Amino acid sequence: MSLYNLKRSLSNAVKRFLRVPTADERAVNALLKEIQRALIKADVNVRIVAEFTRKVREKSLSAEVPPGFSRRDIVLKSVYDGLVEILGERRPTLQLAKGTNIMLFVGIEGSGKTTTVAKLAVLLKRKGYRVAVVCADDHRPGAYQQLLDLLSEHEIPVYWERGVKAPELAEHGVKKLREEGYNVILVDTAGRHKNEQSLIEEMQVISAKVKPTHTFLVVDAATGQFAYQQAKAFHEVSPIGGVIVTKLDGTAKGGGALSAVVATGAPIYFICTGEKLDEIEPFDPNGFVSRLLGMGDLRALSERLHEAYIEMKKLKEAELLPEKFNLLAFRLQLQQARKLGPLSKLLELLPGGLSLNLPPEAAQEASKKIDKWLVIMDSMTREELENPKIIDRSRINRIARGAGVYPEDVREMLSNYKRAKRMMKAFKSDRAAKRMLEKLTRSVP
Numbered sequence: 001m002s003l004y005n006l007k008r009s010l011s012n013a014v015k016r017f018l019r020v021p022t023a024d025e026r027a028v029n030a031l032l033k034e035i036q037r038a039l040i041k042a043d044v045n046v047r048i049v050a051e052f053t054r055k056v057r058e059k060s061l062s063a064e065v066p067p068g069f070s071r072r073d074i075v076l077k078s079v080y081d082g083l084v085e086i087l088g089e090r091r092p093t094l095q096l097a098k099g100t101n102i103m104l105f106v107g108i109e110g111s112g113k114t115t116t117v118a119k120l121a122v123l124l125k126r127k128g129y130r131v132a133v134v135c136a137d138d139h140r141p142g143a144y145q146q147l148l149d150l151l152s153e154h155e156i157p158v159y160w161e162r163g164v165k166a167p168e169l170a171e172h173g174v175k176k177l178r179e180e181g182y183n184v185i186l187v188d189t190a191g192r193h194k195n196e197q198s199l200i201e202e203m204q205v206i207s208a209k210v211k212p213t214h215t216f217l218v219v220d221a222a223t224g225q226f227a228y229q230q231a232k233a234f235h236e237v238s239p240i241g242g243v244i245v246t247k248l249d250g251t252a253k254g255g256g257a258l259s260a261v262v263a264t265g266a267p268i269y270f271i272c273t274g275e276k277l278d279e280i281e282p283f284d285p286n287g288f289v290s291r292l293l294g295m296g297d298l299r300a301l302s303e304r305l306h307e308a309y310i311e312m313k314k315l316k317e318a319e320l321l322p323e324k325f326n327l328l329a330f331r332l333q334l335q336q337a338r339k340l341g342p343l344s345k346l347l348e349l350l351p352g353g354l355s356l357n358l359p360p361e362a363a364q365e366a367s368k369k370i371d372k373w374l375v376i377m378d379s380m381t382r383e384e385l386e387n388p389k390i391i392d393r394s395r396i397n398r399i400a401r402g403a404g405v406y407p408e409d410v411r412e413m414l415s416n417y418k419r420a421k422r423m424m425k426a427f428k429s430d431r432a433a434k435r436m437l438e439k440l441t442r443s444v445p
Contacts, residue, residue, distance in 0.1 A: 006255055007292045009038035014076070014293050023072040028060050035079065042255030043224035048086060056082045080289055086259045087285040092242060092267035094214070094282070096129070101184045102174055102210055106203045107218035108230060109191030112246035114143055116218050116272060117188045118150035119280040120244075124184050125156060132182040134173030135160040136206065139190040147188065150277065157182075166190060166202070171209040187212070200233055215241035216269065219257060221248045227257040231266045242269040245283070249273045327385040330417045331377045334370050372405060373413040379403040388417065 013034035020027040032053050039049045059078040065071055103120075107113040117133060125131045133151065135158055137143035144160040151158060159173035170187050177185050187210060189202060207215065217234040219227045231243055243261050248271055261268055268283040377385060379402035384391055391399070391414065400407045 004249075006038055006042045009041075010035060010292050013038065014079070017075070018072070023070070023075050025061055028057060028075055031075070031079070032057060039255060043257070044086070044255045044259045045225055048259055052082045052086055055085075080293065083289040083292070084285045086262065087288060088258075088262040088268060088283075090267075091282070091284045091286070092269050094269055096184065097213060099183065100178050101214065102212045103184070103186045103214040103216060104170075104189070104203065104207060104210065104212035105187065105216050105218055106189050106234070107191055108220070108223075111191060111218045111220040112272065113191055113218040114146055114188055115150070115275070116244055116246055116270075116280070117186050118147060119272060119277050120270065121151060121156050121184075121186050122154050122277050123280060125154060129184045130182045131156050131184045131186070132177040132180075133158045134170055134177065134185060134187045136166045136170035136173065136187050137190040138164065138166045138169060143188065143190070154277075167205050167209045170206050174210045197233075203234075217241065217243050217266070219243055219245050219261060221245050221257040224257055227261050231261040234266065242267045244268070244270045244272065246272040249279075325421050327377055327380065327388050327417060330420060331374065331385070333420075334374055369412075372403075372409060373416070376400075376403045376405060376410055376413050388414065 013031055016034070017023070017027060017031040020030075036049055036053055039052070040046065056075075056078045059081075060071075060075040063074050063078070065074055105113055105117050114137070121131050121133055133147055133156060135144045135147050144158065147158045157177070159177060161169050161172060164172070166189060170189070174185055174187065187206070189206060203215065217231060219230055221227075223230070227245075234241065234243075243266050245257055245261065245268055258268065258271075270280055271283045271288075272280045376399060379399050380391075384395065384399075396407050396410045396414075400410050403410070
């Protein structure tokens, strides 16, 4: 399963979920089962997939739904956030200093390191930097020629010396290019076989010689979960460094490689999605997940829901402040009331209760009224919800038409809102609060 196939599997799973009539537990489980299958085929660690499934299921089915959103929105946000967490929640930014920036590249043999050096060199030159490359590969004779072939048309110089060991070659090249005024110098090193220790030792020796400002480990996406050991060993000795994942276009294990690297704590700075020099891009977990799911607006949905949760928190705090108790806070109370308790007793205990000593036989009618009042408030503007004082006769008529109710129903809802607010004000007095609490206590058998 290539990256394209992973994207197709995930986006198809989301599309099928969007077609189901109700986003209930059965629909959520079906969606998660498809996503699990796709991630495991992409070589993502089974433990990571299991933890992802647990978190997404829990959030999807138990999270409170803010006004203006649906349970379906909550599920999509949970899936999106879960995948972003697997792939690294923060997008690292390549910070370049005003002076000379020295970038050291290391990697296992065959990881695509030399091509990656050329890609990043071209990318940085297009951004306006004076870029040069040092070929410090003293094992592969064709490395220098490969860099020349890739970079000659872009007029990026490549430094190399025959018969010189890699640490000294890197040191000589960096010194010469720095003197010539290049402000970004990329140092390519020899690849190693699958022996992480020799890789780390070489990195440490060359690092001592050239003192890099940035150190990158180049990882082949085809290594899948095995990328964990490479990235872990690298990150332990160079926590300021980062990772570049290559060949994501031609492997079934790209998801496994990305998630394995993230699990080590090493940041992924770039990904390479093809052989051409321009097929390198900064790794943005949010954008990457949106592309995988085939829904470019998921990030916006996630951000809007996050803002809605913040607003809900503010409203819950405002419930205890009479001067801030508006129709938004009142609506939140009603929504909470519909989710909890036997309604006949719950309404008695709401702050500023809607109807104390509510007869049990009236519970069904009370439920219908709450539903009607919620529809009425959904037909109001944000300004009206925040400042109910502006609701005059013409606004009442407009709101009633939009909600499909009579103006008297709107007035009844407003009357109960005002009553709740008055009762909340009563709590500002200790004596009044005591009387109110005694009344509420007597109403509960």
